[in-house]
Amino acid sequence: MRKANCIFCKIATGEIPSRTLYEDDDFKVILDLEPATKGHALILPKSHADNLYELPDEIAEKVLKLAKQMAINMTEKLGADGFNLVQNNGTVAGQTVHHFHMHLIPRYADDGQDINWEKSQPSSEDLDAVKEQIVG
Numbered sequence: 001m002r003k004a005n006c007i008f009c010k011i012a013t014g015e016i017p018s019r020t021l022y023e024d025d026d027f028k029v030i031l032d033l034e035p036a037t038k039g040h041a042l043i044l045p046k047s048h049a050d051n052l053y054e055l056p057d058e059i060a061e062k063v064l065k066l067a068k069q070m071a072i073n074m075t076e077k078l079g080a081d082g083f084n085l086v087q088n089n090g091t092v093a094g095q096t097v098h099h100f101h102m103h104l105i106p107r108y109a110d111d112g113q114d115i116n117w118e119k120s121q122p123s124s125e126d127l128d129a130v131k132e133q134i135v136g
């Protein structure tokens with residue numbers, strides 16, 4: 001399924017050209033145009049889903065397997081020292097293109113990137129309350 005005016009639908013279907021690293025019936029893996037590091041790539045499902053919440057289970061099952069294969073291959077070919085998988089859902093979470101995608105970010109000892117967050121120090125009671133909110 002395609003969504004009108006979705007840039008990643010257009011890339012996934014080949015309407016807009018991209019530097020494709022891998023392609024099968026379900027996915028296209030492309031180089032990010034504004035990479036965080038050398039080799040930063042994106043896994044795009046060919047069928048449109050806005051985000052993880054909407055992603056069909058059968059595609060979700062395949063995404064991590066593909067990410068693992070890409071990470072192994074890219075790490076070897078690029079001589080990376082580590083790897084980040086990043087996947088943003090919703091504007092507040094940093095998603096700017098609302099077609100599900102997973103970032104593949106090779107990491108290098110000297111890459112100067114900081115893909116991180118500020119830590120907080122909740123009380124034990126606060127942590128218990130959060131747990132109850134989720135599982136209770």
Ligand code: 5GP
Nearest residue numbers: 007018030031032033034088094095096097
């Ligand atoms: P998000 O912030 O939604 O998780 O990530 C969107 C990513 O898509 C960004 O890293 C951005 O550089 C990349 N991007 C946006 N438009 C294009 C495009 O037209 N082509 C490619 N290859 N990457 C894009």
Ligand code: ZN
Nearest residue numbers: 006009048099
């Ligand atoms: Zn789309």
